[in-house]
Amino acid sequence: MSRILTLGETMLMLAPPPHELIEHCDQFTAYIGGSEANVAIGLERLGVHAGWIGKLPRTVLGRKVVNAIRAYGVDTGSVVWTDEGRVGLFFVEWGVDPRPTKTIYDREHSAAATLVVDDLDWERIAQAEWLHLTGITPALSATCCQSTLDIVQRARGLGMRVSFDLNYRSLLWSPEAARAAWCAILPHVNLIVAAETDAWLLLGVQGERETVVREIFDRYYPDAVALTCGGDGSVAYDGDRFYQADTYGMRVVNRLGAGDAFDAGLLYGILNADVQTGLEYGNAMAALKMTIPQNIPVIERQDVEHLIAGKREHLVR
Numbered sequence: 175m176s177r178i179l180t181l182g183e184t185m186l187m188l189a190p191p192p193h194e195l196i197e198h199c200d201q202f203t204a205y206i207g208g209s210e211a212n213v214a215i216g217l218e219r220l221g222v223h224a225g226w227i228g229k230l231p232r233t234v235l236g237r238k239v240v241n242a243i244r245a246y247g248v249d250t251g252s253v254v255w256t257d258e259g260r261v262g263l264f265f266v267e268w269g270v271d272p273r274p275t276k277t278i279y280d281r282e283h284s285a286a287a288t289l290v291v292d293d294l295d296w297e298r299i300a301q302a303e304w305l306h307l308t309g310i311t312p313a314l315s316a317t318c319c320q321s322t323l324d325i326v327q328r329a330r331g332l333g334m335r336v337s338f339d340l341n342y343r344s345l346l347w348s349p350e351a352a353r354a355a356w357c358a359i360l361p362h363v364n365l366i367v368a369a370e371t372d373a374w375l376l377l378g379v380q381g382e383r384e385t386v387v388r389e390i391f392d393r394y395y396p397d398a399v400a401l402t403c404g405g406d407g408s409v410a411y412d413g414d415r416f417y418q419a420d421t422y423g424m425r426v427v428n429r430l431g432a433g434d435a436f437d438a439g440l441l442y443g444i445l446n447a448d449v450q451t452g453l454e455y456g457n458a459m460a461a462l463k464m465t466i467p468q469n470i471p472v473i474e475r476q477d478v479e480h481l482i483a484g485k486r487e488h489l490v491r
Contacts, residue, residue, distance in 0.1 A: 176225035176249045178217055178304040178441060181325065182311045183286035184208030184228050184239050185262035187469070192268045196278070206242045207264060207469060209308050209341055209434050215246045216438025216459060216471040220478070222445060225249035225302065229289040235261040236285075246470075254293045259285030266430070275430070279345055287315040291324035300332040304441065308339045309372075312355045313346035319355050326362040335397075337365035339437055340372040349375050360394040365444070367400045367437055387411040398449050400456070402436055408453045419453035422461040422481060428469065435463035435471035439478070458482050 187207035190199035210226060217224035226248050230236035232255050239261060244250045262281030269275040281287075289311075299305070307326065312319040326336050338359060342352055356376055360366060368390070374380045377389055387399045391411050398412040410417040439459035443452030458481045463471045 175301040176223050177302060177445065178222060178306060179225045179227055179299060179302045180210035180214045180306040181227040182208060182210030182308055183262060183284065183314060184211040184243065185264055185281060186235060186239065187264055187266055189266045189268065193270050196265055196267045205469065206239055209310055210306065211243050212431050212434035212470055213306055213437045214248045216435050217442060218247045219471060219473050220438060220442045220475050222442055223249065225252060227252045227294065229254040229256060229285045229293060231256055231259050231261060231285045252295050252298055254289065256285050259283060259288055262286060277345065287318055289318060290321050291328055296328065300334065302334065304335045304337060305329045306337045306441065308341040309352060309356065310341050310343055313343055313352065323358050326359055330362050335364040336362065337367065337441060338363040339367040340376060341433065342372045342375055363394065364397045366390060366394065366396050367440065369402050369433065373401055383409050384416055400440055400453065402433065407457055410449050410453055412449055417450045417453055419457050421457050424461050424464055426464045428467050429464055431469035431471060432460040432463050435459040435473065438471060454482050
């Protein structure tokens with residue numbers, strides 16, 4: 175069985191060739207796109223068996239999503255199938271400085287937005303050690319907002335550990351709605367992960383990094399809080415001590431999915447060692463992810479460990 179399960183919507187992503195405009199493009203490539211699926215795939219790449227849970231319609235598009243995730247070794251046996259709803263879509267228009275990369279969602283009325291706690295096979299889920307969710311799921315609908323709270327409470331009641339990445343999406347909900355949902359969910363979470371700007375949104379104020387992670391910890395009393403800080407690496411706090419890990423110099427090819435890669439590395443490190451190891455693996459996973467065009471962290475564990483050890487090789491043969 176999977177040691178870590180992730181839960182959230184995976185959509186189909188349609189993108190024109192790099193740097194072309196959607197308006198003037200007549201060819202699109204189809205990918206899968208989902209933060210939680212990315213985390214599960216990243217864990218599999220590191221050698222931890224992981225599963226992904228989502229709710230999908232019994233259609234060719236639903237099967238396409240599951241087949242793509244399962245191709246990376248991820249367990250999809252807990253997927254919820256339904257005859258209602260649709261697969262969500264989104265379009266990505268790749269930018270290049272100073273033009274930003276743009277995302278257009280077409281996910282309303284997706285099957286994922288109807289997920290409720292009793293849809294899930296809890297006997298199967300309870301066999302895992304961890305359940306990982308993100309702030310994207312409660313943003314999908316009022317139903318999912320309540321379901322996310324119900325799911326984390328049920329998981330904790332079954333003795334599972336829960337990780338939650340705030341993962342704020344401004345195109346899905348307002349800061350006020352996000353903050354209200356997070357404040358209900360986070361008291362039931364073991365590991366809180368946030369980008370620095372999302373942490374400021376949660377607290378309603380900016381602050382020094384050690385102050386921010388301590389404030390979040392003191393409000394919600396998880397096992398640990400981890401904060402990603404862009405080019406400054408990451409920090410964490412577990413109530414006893416602060417942790418810090420530097421990032422790496424890199425040439426950025428695609429930023430999308432870097433936070434998911436960090437989450438996979440963080441969970442891997444905590445599962446196998448400690449918080450400091452988690453930050454180091456998380457930073458290395460995120461850095462390597464940004465060097466590849468896919469959103470999915472198709473990273474080799476050997477490359478992660480070489481990077482952590484300081485072995486920067488330009489040619490391997």
